[in-house]
Amino acid sequence: MSNGVFDDVQVIPPAEVDDVELYHAHSFITKYVFSQDAKIIAIQYSATAITIGLVGLVLSWLMRLQLGFPDTFSFISPDQYYQFVTMHGMIMVIYLLTALFLGGFGNYLIPLMVGARDMVFPYLNMLSYWIYLLAVLILTASFFVPGGASGAGWTLYPPQAILPGTPGVEWGIILMLVSLVLFIIGFTMGGLNYVVTVLQARTRGMTLMRLPLTVWGIFVATILALLAFPALFVGGVMMLLDRVIGTSFFMPEIIQAGELLGTDSGSPLLFQHLFWFFGHPEVYIVALPAFGIVSDVISTHARKNIFGYRMMVWAIVGIGGLSFIVWAHHMYVSGMNPYFGFFFATTTLIIAVPTALKVYNWVLTLWKGNIHMTIPMLFCVAFILTFLNGGLTGLFLGNVVVAVPLSDTMFVVAHFHMVMGVAPILVIFAAIYHWFPKMSGRMLHEGWGQFHFWVTFLGSYLIYFPMHYLGFVGVPRRYYEIGETSFVPPSAATLNEFITIMVLIVGFAQVVFIINILVSIFKGKESGPNPWNATTLEWQTETTPPSHGNFGDELPVVYRWAYAYSVPGVDADFVPQNMHPDDVKGSGSADDPSGHH
């Protein structure tokens, strides 16, 4: 019947785990504002991230208006265009995606899914949010200081980032760096919580290999972030010193207008290494939680166990490890030794192996599943397609010979928007439609959801597919306008207009989505505790939304993995993780391995 592992029996520790002493809030302020409850912190994180994300979205509209209709909008100057590009990129990658996946979903889902009452360091967790908010406010403030926001590009390469001529060199760049440093400090506080909670606060029976993949994704992404953000931190602090007190960490000797600037033999390349040592893992900091969430959502909505659970876990861990040795594929044009280029191209291609494996496993999970085309499922399928697409162009760009001519063209913009812009955002939507009922007790409106999905999905393709082509013909990235350029055919201008119109339509769909959320919070259909008939612990709470402390008087006990769907011989088509084997009805057993492998 089993695989014969009985030796654990001798080392069973006492069956009682100490229940933690819960922090109890007494006033409205400590309950909802300076709250130490991970669920409230999660909602605070999410609301802040989505708000600043909307700013990033509006910036993208402004950029697209300029690109689609050059010479039309007098209020967009070249300097402003750079500022929009920079702030848009930084906001989307760090302040929206990282914060939403880890601070938002991490805080909400980790304690619930591992069966804990809260994060292990609630006070630190609260601090983490407030520092994040401060970082966001400082970043926003940079629009309003003299000189405006930084226009250095989201990569902030020195020396140009801190030399006159770049917009925002007066204050913008200072505020940007301070904001990043604060973000990292705040994130570290949160990150310690996520990691230690997964390691130490799992409930009885919740072994590591019974964790839902969502938790695995967030857990490994957090470890990546804890190890990668220090590089940005170090780079940020050093650049701040270069800018504010005039050190020369990254500043070579520079002659400007015939005069020596007084900078001293620093290394701009050093910053690039630091930046991308952070920057590449950052892609996976965003992608791994998305991978985890997709796995759980498709398994639930296809009523089938995830294909190759253990392989999925190993792939997450493997991708996480490999993501630290590919960073210089962002620096092929920096004049590096060709052997380095070869090394980094090789590692980049190797990382495609575990990634492709995950895609196969998702497809095999869907294979012969009882697929319910719910909104979360639609978004997940769209994610798989989009990620595959962006991954394939990534394989092109991973090769030096292809990357060099395509470097700094719209092809790169199309590639990274597919793989780390659109794909993770689709998962965020899937996750919001999936977990909103747990967070609010109500369903999001289905019809509006359909509208939101189709417009977003098809629209994104109509935006980014043509952009690959623009890159092929050589339209450069980060250009205010290209005017009459000999190698760019006039049809490119028409294409640009088309893209911009699609952007506005997709943007409109997001407004509909936000309205759907706001209306459904109050008027949505009641969802009940477990509308999707899911197995994981967050759906088994006594109250919906879960109260402070998550579970009732007793913590749940876990008897099986998270994927007991459509188990042969069991009456119900799902068996919750915490259902006692004696309570499972049917001729077979939920835990009988003969049924499903």
Place this chain on the structure above:
Amino acid sequence: MSIFHELAKKPWLINPAEVEGVPPPAAFFVPVGKVGLRVFLVVVTVVFTLMLIAYGDRMLFSTWRPMPEPWLLWLNTALLITSSLAMQWAKSSAKQGNSDGMRDGLLWGGVLTIAFLAGQLYVWQQLVDLGYYATSGTANAFFYLLTAIHGLHMMGGLVAWGRSVFKMWRGGAVADLRLSVELCTTYWHYLLLVWLVLFAMLLFS
């Protein structure tokens, strides 16, 4: 219970030992504070490692102009070593339930650390007086940066230390203080180690 054994499990097969609702065999029976501190120290290690790699990278350049090492740094190093020893004393006293030893160790540890920080500031003052500004050479800039970041971490440690002292002063029992004293000690030893590596690098350049 090793993590590899854990990762090799097949969760889709039943394991009778786990069905009966026992705690996860892999949960390390270690206080969360200890695990939290370890994870944090890993993060700090990455910060210092990256700075040291950058430092080493710059050192190899022909334009590198090293700076002098004031003898005071040796004294500061000695102060930091003794403060670490004092913390160790506090920790082992706490383990034995000896509250006097714990108090003395903790207080000495803190006082010596404050002396170390004052000494570091004095070194800065000396170097500035000699004309070694942060802006007048990359070696100088790295020296100030590394000592500053290390000093800031020490100050963070002093905040945790202050909380333990405060608890002790309010008459906290040794048993209640044992964990925080232990965590402080780990942190002190760690920062001493970091300092020794930094100092060696500085001497080396």
